Protein backbone atom coordinates (compact mmCIF):
# COMPACT_ATOMS: atom_id res chain seq x y z
CA UNK A 1 0.00 0.00 0.00
CA UNK A 2 1.07 3.59 -0.65
CA UNK A 3 0.24 6.15 2.03
CA UNK A 4 0.06 9.21 -0.21
CA UNK A 5 -0.21 8.08 -3.85
CA UNK A 6 -0.49 11.64 -5.15
CA UNK A 7 2.94 12.64 -3.91
CA UNK A 8 4.70 9.29 -3.68
CA UNK A 9 3.80 8.32 -7.25
CA UNK A 10 3.85 11.84 -8.72
CA UNK A 11 4.75 12.30 -12.35
CA UNK A 12 8.43 13.34 -12.38
CA UNK A 13 7.88 16.41 -14.55
CA UNK A 14 5.32 17.68 -12.05
CA UNK A 15 7.74 16.83 -9.27
CA UNK A 16 10.49 18.99 -10.81
CA UNK A 17 8.10 21.95 -11.00
CA UNK A 18 7.12 21.48 -7.38
CA UNK A 19 10.74 21.09 -6.30
CA UNK A 20 11.83 24.23 -8.07
CA UNK A 21 9.03 26.28 -6.54
CA UNK A 22 9.76 25.02 -3.05
CA UNK A 23 13.51 25.43 -3.51
CA UNK A 24 13.12 29.08 -4.51
CA UNK A 25 10.95 29.76 -1.46
CA UNK A 26 13.45 28.04 0.82
CA UNK A 27 16.41 29.95 -0.62
CA UNK A 28 14.67 33.31 -0.23
CA UNK A 29 13.79 32.37 3.30
CA UNK A 30 17.28 31.42 4.45
CA UNK A 31 18.90 34.31 2.60
CA UNK A 32 16.62 36.82 4.30
CA UNK A 33 16.59 35.30 7.74
CA UNK A 34 19.88 33.52 8.43
CA UNK A 35 23.10 35.60 8.45
CA UNK A 36 25.16 32.42 8.06
CA UNK A 37 23.53 31.54 4.73
CA UNK A 38 23.59 35.12 3.46
CA UNK A 39 27.30 35.22 4.16
CA UNK A 40 28.13 31.82 2.70
CA UNK A 41 26.05 32.47 -0.45
CA UNK A 42 27.83 35.79 -0.89
CA UNK A 43 31.21 34.14 -0.53
CA UNK A 44 30.25 31.66 -3.22
CA UNK A 45 29.15 34.59 -5.39
CA UNK A 46 25.55 33.40 -5.60
CA UNK A 47 22.19 34.85 -4.67
CA UNK A 48 18.81 33.14 -4.62
CA UNK A 49 17.98 35.05 -7.84
CA UNK A 50 20.82 33.23 -9.65
CA UNK A 51 19.12 29.90 -9.16
CA UNK A 52 17.06 29.58 -12.32
CA UNK A 53 16.83 25.80 -12.56
CA UNK A 54 17.24 22.80 -10.31
CA UNK A 55 20.71 22.25 -11.77
CA UNK A 56 21.73 25.71 -10.57
CA UNK A 57 21.60 24.35 -7.03
CA UNK A 58 25.20 23.30 -7.66
CA UNK A 59 26.21 26.95 -7.57
CA UNK A 60 25.45 27.11 -3.86
CA UNK A 61 27.92 26.17 -1.12
CA UNK A 62 27.60 23.07 1.06
CA UNK A 63 26.53 23.11 4.68
CA UNK A 64 28.32 20.79 7.11
CA UNK A 65 27.79 19.60 10.68
CA UNK A 66 30.35 22.10 11.95
CA UNK A 67 28.20 24.95 10.68
CA UNK A 68 25.49 23.76 13.07
CA UNK A 69 28.03 23.55 15.87
CA UNK A 70 29.40 27.01 15.12
CA UNK A 71 25.88 28.41 15.25
CA UNK A 72 24.85 26.42 18.32
CA UNK A 73 22.15 26.36 19.51
CA UNK A 74 19.68 28.36 17.41
CA UNK A 75 21.81 30.35 14.95
CA UNK A 76 20.50 28.62 11.81
CA UNK A 77 16.82 28.76 12.76
CA UNK A 78 14.60 30.87 10.51
CA UNK A 79 11.85 31.36 13.07
CA UNK A 80 11.58 32.83 16.56
CA UNK A 81 11.86 30.35 19.34
CA UNK A 82 8.21 30.88 20.18
CA UNK A 83 7.34 29.29 16.83
CA UNK A 84 9.46 26.25 17.67
CA UNK A 85 7.42 23.52 19.32
CA UNK A 86 10.01 20.73 19.57
CA UNK A 87 13.75 20.35 19.96
CA UNK A 88 15.82 17.25 19.24
CA UNK A 89 19.53 16.83 19.51
CA UNK A 90 22.03 14.41 18.12
CA UNK A 91 24.60 13.59 20.70
CA UNK A 92 27.38 12.75 18.29
CA UNK A 93 30.49 11.12 19.57
CA UNK A 94 32.64 14.17 19.91
CA UNK A 95 32.30 17.81 20.82
CA UNK A 96 29.23 19.97 21.12
CA UNK A 97 25.90 18.36 20.37
CA UNK A 98 23.85 19.74 17.52
CA UNK A 99 20.36 21.01 18.16
CA UNK A 100 17.51 20.84 15.67
CA UNK A 101 14.08 22.47 15.94
CA UNK A 102 10.61 21.99 14.46
CA UNK A 103 7.58 24.24 13.99
CA UNK A 104 4.15 22.64 14.18
CA UNK A 105 4.16 22.45 10.38
CA UNK A 106 7.55 20.68 10.45
CA UNK A 107 6.16 18.11 12.89
CA UNK A 108 3.17 17.57 10.57
CA UNK A 109 5.53 17.03 7.62
CA UNK A 110 7.61 14.62 9.65
CA UNK A 111 4.55 12.60 10.71
CA UNK A 112 3.50 12.45 7.02
CA UNK A 113 6.94 11.16 6.02
CA UNK A 114 6.95 8.54 8.75
CA UNK A 115 3.40 7.51 7.78
CA UNK A 116 4.78 6.87 4.27
CA UNK A 117 7.73 4.96 5.72
CA UNK A 118 5.69 2.75 8.03
CA UNK A 119 3.03 2.08 5.38
CA UNK A 120 5.75 0.96 2.97
CA UNK A 121 6.96 -1.31 5.78
CA UNK A 122 3.57 -2.98 6.11
CA UNK A 123 1.78 -0.83 8.73
CA UNK A 124 -1.96 -0.19 8.49
CA UNK A 125 -4.65 1.04 10.86
CA UNK A 126 -4.92 -2.56 12.08
CA UNK A 127 -1.24 -2.85 13.04
CA UNK A 128 0.16 -2.97 16.55
CA UNK A 129 3.41 -1.01 16.28
CA UNK A 130 6.09 -1.58 18.91
CA UNK A 131 8.46 1.37 18.94
CA UNK A 132 11.74 0.40 20.57
CA UNK A 133 13.76 3.30 19.16
CA UNK A 134 14.86 5.53 22.02
CA UNK A 135 12.38 8.24 23.00
CA UNK A 136 13.80 11.59 24.05
CA UNK A 137 16.28 13.82 22.31
CA UNK A 138 17.02 11.08 19.76
CA UNK A 139 14.66 11.45 16.80
CA UNK A 140 13.93 7.70 16.41
CA UNK A 141 11.24 7.16 19.05
CA UNK A 142 9.06 10.24 18.67
CA UNK A 143 9.56 10.32 14.89
CA UNK A 144 8.18 6.81 14.45
CA UNK A 145 5.54 7.47 17.09
CA UNK A 146 3.75 10.31 15.32
CA UNK A 147 3.88 8.55 11.97
CA UNK A 148 2.30 5.42 13.42
CA UNK A 149 -0.40 7.44 15.15
CA UNK A 150 -1.14 9.29 11.93
CA UNK A 151 -1.80 5.95 10.22
CA UNK A 152 -4.14 5.09 13.07
CA UNK A 153 -2.13 2.06 14.16
CA UNK A 154 -2.07 0.97 17.79
CA UNK A 155 1.20 2.36 19.13
CA UNK A 156 3.25 0.83 21.93
CA UNK A 157 5.80 3.53 22.86
CA UNK A 158 8.15 1.24 24.75
CA UNK A 159 11.50 2.92 23.91
CA UNK A 160 14.74 0.94 24.42
CA UNK A 161 15.79 -1.30 27.30
CA UNK A 162 14.42 -4.10 29.47
CA UNK A 163 14.50 -6.47 26.58
CA UNK A 164 12.77 -9.43 28.24
CA UNK A 165 9.87 -7.21 29.16
CA UNK A 166 9.78 -5.97 25.56
CA UNK A 167 9.47 -9.52 24.27
CA UNK A 168 6.72 -10.34 26.76
CA UNK A 169 4.80 -7.20 25.76
CA UNK A 170 5.16 -8.03 22.08
CA UNK A 171 3.71 -11.46 22.74
CA UNK A 172 0.90 -10.29 25.04
CA UNK A 173 -0.15 -7.31 22.93
CA UNK A 174 0.02 -9.08 19.58
CA UNK A 175 2.60 -6.75 18.07
CA UNK A 176 2.68 -6.92 14.26
CA UNK A 177 5.41 -4.38 13.45
CA UNK A 178 8.70 -3.74 15.25
CA UNK A 179 10.56 -0.45 14.91
CA UNK A 180 14.13 -0.32 16.29
CA UNK A 181 17.77 -0.42 15.20
CA UNK A 182 18.78 -3.59 13.33
CA UNK A 183 21.26 -4.45 16.08
CA UNK A 184 18.50 -4.20 18.66
CA UNK A 185 16.22 -6.37 16.52
CA UNK A 186 18.92 -9.02 16.63
CA UNK A 187 19.19 -8.66 20.40
CA UNK A 188 15.41 -9.05 20.69
CA UNK A 189 15.60 -12.24 18.59
CA UNK A 190 18.35 -13.57 20.83
CA UNK A 191 16.33 -12.74 23.95
CA UNK A 192 13.33 -14.57 22.49
CA UNK A 193 15.48 -17.67 22.09
CA UNK A 194 16.60 -17.37 25.71
CA UNK A 195 12.97 -17.16 26.76
CA UNK A 196 12.17 -20.27 24.72
CA UNK A 197 9.86 -18.35 22.45
CA UNK A 198 9.73 -18.92 18.73
CA UNK A 199 8.47 -16.42 16.15
CA UNK A 200 5.34 -18.56 15.96
CA UNK A 201 4.44 -17.45 19.48
CA UNK A 202 4.26 -13.86 18.26
CA UNK A 203 2.25 -12.11 15.58
CA UNK A 204 5.18 -10.09 14.24
CA UNK A 205 5.05 -9.64 10.46
CA UNK A 206 7.49 -6.87 9.65
CA UNK A 207 10.07 -4.50 11.02
CA UNK A 208 11.39 -1.06 10.05
CA UNK A 209 15.02 -0.85 11.00
CA UNK A 210 17.51 1.97 10.65
CA UNK A 211 19.67 4.60 12.38
CA UNK A 212 22.83 2.59 11.63
CA UNK A 213 24.30 0.78 8.61
CA UNK A 214 23.35 -2.87 8.18
CA UNK A 215 24.20 -5.20 5.35
CA UNK A 216 21.95 -7.19 3.06
CA UNK A 217 23.22 -10.30 4.83
CA UNK A 218 22.16 -8.86 8.17
CA UNK A 219 18.69 -8.41 6.68
CA UNK A 220 18.55 -12.12 5.87
CA UNK A 221 19.64 -13.07 9.40
CA UNK A 222 16.98 -10.85 11.01
CA UNK A 223 14.26 -12.00 8.61
CA UNK A 224 15.13 -15.61 9.29
CA UNK A 225 15.37 -15.31 13.06
CA UNK A 226 12.19 -13.27 13.50
CA UNK A 227 10.31 -14.67 10.49
CA UNK A 228 9.41 -11.19 9.26
CA UNK A 229 9.99 -8.81 6.37
CA UNK A 230 12.74 -6.42 7.40
CA UNK A 231 12.72 -2.93 5.81
CA UNK A 232 15.48 -0.35 5.90
CA UNK A 233 14.59 3.22 6.93
CA UNK A 234 16.97 6.14 6.77
CA UNK A 235 17.17 9.65 8.10
CA UNK A 236 19.21 12.12 10.11
CA UNK A 237 18.33 14.73 12.71
CA UNK A 238 19.70 17.65 10.72
CA UNK A 239 17.33 16.92 7.83
CA UNK A 240 14.22 15.92 9.84
CA UNK A 241 14.94 12.58 11.57
CA UNK A 242 13.79 9.15 10.35
CA UNK A 243 11.55 9.31 7.29
CA UNK A 244 13.94 10.85 4.78
CA UNK A 245 13.95 7.60 2.78
CA UNK A 246 12.45 4.17 3.17
CA UNK A 247 12.21 0.78 1.51
CA UNK A 248 9.06 -0.49 -0.16
CA UNK A 249 8.13 -4.18 -0.56
CA UNK A 250 10.49 -4.39 -3.59
CA UNK A 251 13.39 -3.97 -1.10
CA UNK A 252 15.46 -2.58 -3.92
CA UNK A 253 16.62 0.74 -2.53
CA UNK A 254 15.10 3.43 -0.32
CA UNK A 255 12.65 5.93 -1.85
CA UNK A 256 13.70 9.42 -0.88
CA UNK A 257 10.77 11.80 -0.43
CA UNK A 258 11.70 14.20 -3.19
CA UNK A 259 8.70 16.45 -2.66
CA UNK A 260 10.45 17.51 0.56
CA UNK A 261 14.13 16.92 -0.15
CA UNK A 262 16.47 17.30 -3.12
CA UNK A 263 19.27 14.70 -3.09
CA UNK A 264 22.66 14.94 -4.81
CA UNK A 265 25.64 12.61 -4.80
CA UNK A 266 29.10 14.18 -4.65
CA UNK A 267 32.66 13.04 -4.69
CA UNK A 268 33.50 13.56 -1.02
CA UNK A 269 37.05 14.62 -1.79
CA UNK A 270 36.53 17.06 -4.66
CA UNK A 271 32.95 18.08 -3.85
CA UNK A 272 32.03 17.55 -7.50
CA UNK A 273 28.46 16.43 -8.25
CA UNK A 274 28.49 12.90 -9.67
CA UNK A 275 26.17 11.56 -12.37
CA UNK A 276 23.22 9.37 -11.41
CA UNK A 277 24.28 5.82 -10.55
CA UNK A 278 27.71 6.71 -9.19
CA UNK A 279 28.64 6.05 -5.61
CA UNK A 280 29.50 8.94 -3.35
CA UNK A 281 28.42 11.13 -0.45
CA UNK A 282 24.74 12.00 -0.15
CA UNK A 283 23.96 15.72 0.00
CA UNK A 284 20.43 16.86 0.86
CA UNK A 285 18.59 20.17 0.50
CA UNK A 286 15.33 20.50 2.41
CA UNK A 287 12.60 22.34 0.48
CA UNK A 288 9.64 22.40 2.84
CA UNK A 289 11.14 22.86 6.29
CA UNK A 290 10.33 25.97 8.30
CA UNK A 291 12.37 26.09 11.50
CA UNK A 292 15.65 24.73 10.21
CA UNK A 293 16.00 24.46 6.44
CA UNK A 294 19.26 22.91 5.27
CA UNK A 295 20.93 23.86 2.01
CA UNK A 296 23.15 21.22 0.41
CA UNK A 297 23.82 19.47 3.72
CA UNK A 298 26.66 16.97 3.54
CA UNK A 299 25.38 13.84 5.27
CA UNK A 300 28.72 11.96 5.17
CA UNK A 301 26.68 8.87 4.21
CA UNK A 302 27.82 6.89 1.22
CA UNK A 303 25.28 5.66 -1.29
CA UNK A 304 24.09 5.67 -4.92
CA UNK A 305 20.93 7.16 -6.44
CA UNK A 306 18.70 5.86 -9.20
CA UNK A 307 15.55 7.25 -10.80
CA UNK A 308 14.75 3.97 -12.59
CA UNK A 309 11.07 3.09 -12.16
CA UNK A 310 10.32 0.83 -9.19
CA UNK A 311 7.97 -2.16 -9.20
CA UNK A 312 5.93 -0.60 -6.37
CA UNK A 313 4.77 2.37 -8.47
CA UNK A 314 6.43 5.05 -6.35
CA UNK A 315 8.29 7.50 -8.55
CA UNK A 316 10.71 9.04 -6.05
CA UNK A 317 14.39 8.25 -6.55
CA UNK A 318 15.84 5.35 -4.66
CA UNK A 319 19.11 5.36 -2.77
CA UNK A 320 21.00 2.15 -2.13
CA UNK A 321 21.42 0.93 1.43
CA UNK A 322 24.00 3.23 3.04
CA UNK A 323 27.27 1.35 2.93
CA UNK A 324 29.03 3.48 5.53
CA UNK A 325 29.97 7.01 6.46
CA UNK A 326 32.93 8.87 5.06
CA UNK A 327 34.06 9.37 8.65
CA UNK A 328 33.52 5.67 9.60
CA UNK A 329 35.94 4.53 7.01
CA UNK A 330 38.89 2.81 8.61
CA UNK A 331 42.20 3.21 6.92
CA UNK A 332 44.21 0.16 7.86
CA UNK A 333 47.74 0.39 6.52
CA UNK A 334 46.47 2.42 3.61
CA UNK A 335 43.53 0.19 2.77
CA UNK A 336 40.04 1.66 3.10
CA UNK A 337 37.76 -0.63 5.03
CA UNK A 338 34.13 -0.12 6.03
CA UNK A 339 32.71 -2.04 8.99
CA UNK A 340 29.77 -3.08 6.81
CA UNK A 341 32.12 -4.87 4.41
CA UNK A 342 33.43 -7.01 7.24
CA UNK A 343 29.86 -7.64 8.40
CA UNK A 344 28.96 -8.82 4.93
CA UNK A 345 31.87 -11.25 4.77
CA UNK A 346 31.17 -12.73 8.20
CA UNK A 347 27.47 -13.22 7.55
CA UNK A 348 28.04 -14.50 4.04
CA UNK A 349 30.31 -17.22 5.45
CA UNK A 350 27.57 -18.00 7.95
CA UNK A 351 29.70 -19.99 10.37
CA UNK A 352 29.67 -17.49 13.23
CA UNK A 353 27.01 -15.61 15.16
CA UNK A 354 25.99 -12.21 13.75
CA UNK A 355 27.69 -10.32 16.59
CA UNK A 356 31.05 -8.74 15.91
CA UNK A 357 33.29 -5.83 16.85
CA UNK A 358 36.32 -4.31 15.20
CA UNK A 359 39.21 -3.15 17.34
CA UNK A 360 41.67 -0.82 15.68
CA UNK A 361 44.98 -0.05 17.32
CA UNK A 362 48.45 1.14 16.46
CA UNK A 363 51.55 -0.81 17.26
CA UNK A 364 54.59 1.35 16.61
CA UNK A 365 53.57 3.15 13.47
CA UNK A 366 51.54 0.24 12.16
CA UNK A 367 47.74 0.10 12.27
CA UNK A 368 46.27 -3.17 13.43
CA UNK A 369 42.77 -4.50 12.95
CA UNK A 370 41.33 -7.13 15.21
CA UNK A 371 37.99 -8.69 14.34
CA UNK A 372 36.14 -10.18 17.30
CA UNK A 373 33.32 -12.53 16.33
CA UNK A 374 31.06 -14.63 18.49
CA UNK A 375 30.53 -18.30 17.79
CA UNK A 376 27.84 -20.60 19.15
CA UNK A 377 28.08 -22.12 22.61
CA UNK A 378 28.59 -25.55 21.14
CA UNK A 379 31.32 -24.53 18.80
CA UNK A 380 33.11 -22.61 21.52
CA UNK A 381 33.22 -25.52 23.98
CA UNK A 382 33.66 -28.44 21.57
CA UNK A 383 36.22 -27.54 19.00
CA UNK A 384 39.42 -25.76 19.96
CA UNK A 385 40.96 -27.00 16.74
CA UNK A 386 37.90 -26.02 14.76
CA UNK A 387 38.08 -22.51 16.16
CA UNK A 388 41.59 -22.03 14.87
CA UNK A 389 40.68 -23.34 11.46
CA UNK A 390 37.69 -21.02 11.27
CA UNK A 391 39.74 -18.02 12.42
CA UNK A 392 42.21 -18.72 9.63
CA UNK A 393 39.45 -19.12 7.11
CA UNK A 394 37.85 -15.78 8.02
CA UNK A 395 41.24 -14.07 7.99
CA UNK A 396 41.93 -15.43 4.52
CA UNK A 397 38.53 -14.29 3.27
CA UNK A 398 39.00 -10.74 4.61
CA UNK A 399 42.47 -10.62 3.13
CA UNK A 400 41.23 -11.92 -0.16
CA UNK A 401 38.22 -9.63 -0.53
CA UNK A 402 39.42 -6.44 1.15
CA UNK A 403 43.16 -6.70 0.87
CA UNK A 404 43.78 -6.15 4.54
CA UNK A 405 45.26 -8.51 7.11
CA UNK A 406 43.15 -8.80 10.22
CA UNK A 407 43.70 -10.68 13.43
CA UNK A 408 40.49 -12.70 13.76
CA UNK A 409 39.47 -13.85 17.21
CA UNK A 410 36.45 -16.03 17.85
CA UNK A 411 34.92 -15.23 21.20
CA UNK A 412 32.34 -16.71 23.53
CA UNK A 413 28.66 -16.20 22.88
CA UNK A 414 27.26 -12.98 24.36
CA UNK A 415 30.70 -11.58 25.18
CA UNK A 416 30.36 -8.62 22.81
CA UNK A 417 28.23 -5.86 24.37
CA UNK A 418 24.65 -5.67 23.02
CA UNK A 419 23.16 -2.33 22.22
CA UNK A 420 19.66 -1.01 22.70
CA UNK A 421 20.25 1.77 20.20
CA UNK A 422 23.04 2.21 17.68
CA UNK A 423 25.61 -0.57 17.93
CA UNK A 424 29.25 0.31 18.56
CA UNK A 425 30.93 -1.74 15.86
CA UNK A 426 34.35 -0.12 16.07
CA UNK A 427 36.60 0.44 19.04
CA UNK A 428 39.38 2.70 17.85
CA UNK A 429 42.11 2.60 20.45
CA UNK A 430 44.29 4.93 18.38
CA UNK A 431 42.30 7.94 19.50
CA UNK A 432 41.93 6.90 23.13
Ligand code: DLL
Pocket residue numbers: 090133139140209210211212213214232233234235236237238241242243299301321322325
Ligand atom coordinates in the same frame (compact mmCIF):
# COMPACT_ATOMS: atom_id res chain seq x y z
O1 DLL B 1 19.56 7.99 13.33
C1 DLL B 1 17.53 9.02 12.54
C2 DLL B 1 16.89 7.68 12.43
C3 DLL B 1 16.18 7.17 13.50
C4 DLL B 1 16.92 7.00 11.23
C5 DLL B 1 15.56 5.95 13.37
C6 DLL B 1 16.30 5.78 11.08
C7 DLL B 1 15.63 5.25 12.15
P1 DLL B 1 20.89 10.65 13.78
O2 DLL B 1 21.02 10.15 15.17
O3 DLL B 1 21.03 12.10 13.52
O4 DLL B 1 19.48 10.28 13.20
O5 DLL B 1 21.94 9.83 12.93
C8 DLL B 1 21.98 9.99 11.53
O6 DLL B 1 22.67 7.69 11.23
O7 DLL B 1 23.69 10.20 8.92
C9 DLL B 1 23.59 7.76 9.09
O8 DLL B 1 24.98 7.79 9.20
C10 DLL B 1 23.02 6.85 10.14
N1 DLL B 1 21.81 6.18 9.63
C11 DLL B 1 20.52 6.49 9.85
N2 DLL B 1 19.72 5.60 9.21
C12 DLL B 1 20.53 4.71 8.58
C13 DLL B 1 20.33 3.58 7.74
C14 DLL B 1 18.93 9.01 13.07
N3 DLL B 1 19.13 3.12 7.46
C15 DLL B 1 22.98 9.05 10.93
N4 DLL B 1 21.43 2.97 7.25
C16 DLL B 1 22.97 9.10 9.42
C17 DLL B 1 22.67 3.41 7.52
C18 DLL B 1 21.86 5.10 8.83
N5 DLL B 1 22.92 4.45 8.31
